[in-house]
Amino acid sequence: MNDIDAWVWWLVAAAGLGIPLVVTAMPEFAMFAVGAVAAAGVAGFGAGIVVQVLVFVVVSVALIAVVRPIAARHRTQRPQLATGVDALKGKQAVVLERVDGSGGRIKLAGEVWSARSLDTDRAYEAGQEVDVVDIEGATAIVI
Template identity: 85%
Template sequence: MNDIDAWVWWLVGAAALGIPLVVTAMPEFGMLAVGAVAAAAVSALGFDAVIQVLTFVVVSVALIAVVRPIAARHGRQSPRLATGVEALKGRQAVVLERVDGSGGRIKLAGEVWSARALDTGRAYEVGQEVDVVDIEGATAIVI
């Protein structure tokens, strides 16, 4: 055991921390593994065990304190690229047949859609531009 340099043990520890990272998909293990690699580098430079352990702790804690909140924030964000009917919400359309609370037709994204007014007392005439606020089935709800 004494024949193996400390930096090798740090690399073995980093590899050992990589196993639960892959198995559990917990990024904290990866951050600890990076701390172990940093400690291996410090050991290879000839620093003593106290400096090696401090390097491991400081690098690991810094990564967990900085990277983890950023990753959590990105994980909570919804995708920026809307697809399907979600991509049609908020777009403008042109009225092809009078649209009121009971129905009508619009041209939306190059296609003809059935539509109805959000405000049932309001009507939109042919050629008018309307905004799509929702899609219910195959009917666009417009204002």
């Protein structure tokens, strides 16, 4: 045991911290693993055990204090890029067949969609531009 350098033990600890990271998906284990790699680095330069442990603790705590709040903020944000039917909301379309409260056809994003008017008393004639406010199934709701 004494023949193995301290930096090797720190690297073994870093790899050991990677196992619960993969199993539990808790990013804190990755931050501890980075702390262990930093401790392995100072051990490789010949620092004593007190300095190694201090580097491990400081790096791990600093990463948790800095990275966790940033990750939490990103986790609560909605994606900036809308895809699928969400991307069609707010787009303009051209009426192909009269659209009223009971139905009709529009051309939206190069495709023909069934549509109905949001206001059941309102009708849109062919050639008019309308705005898509929602998508219900395969029907665009327009104003």
